Amino acid sequence: MSASVGRITTVSARSDVSFEDAVNAGVARAAATLRHVSGAWVKEQKVEVTDGKITAYQVVLEVTFVLED
Known part of the structure; x- marks a missing residue:
């Protein structure tokens, strides 16, 4: 039986x-x-407001990627 191990890293992104x-x-x-990105979870959302x-x-x-052997 084979198994895989992943790691999670936090990324912040902004768009207009x-x-x-x-x-x-x-x-x-x-x-x-990152190699082998397999998924992402939106942990937080917010907006900037002006006037x-x-x-x-x-x-x-929270971006998940699979670690290589």
Whole structure:
């Protein structure tokens, strides 16, 4: 029987467009640096507000990647 071991790292990403765009940017950046990214959990979401309007979307992600043998 084979097993795999993963590790979780925290990534924060920001977008002026949407939460979805922030998540995509965070996962893409993590995948550019880490090998074998297998998933991500959105741990936190928040918005920046200026003059009563949302100006940015921020997410904190827990990114999982599988460790190599």
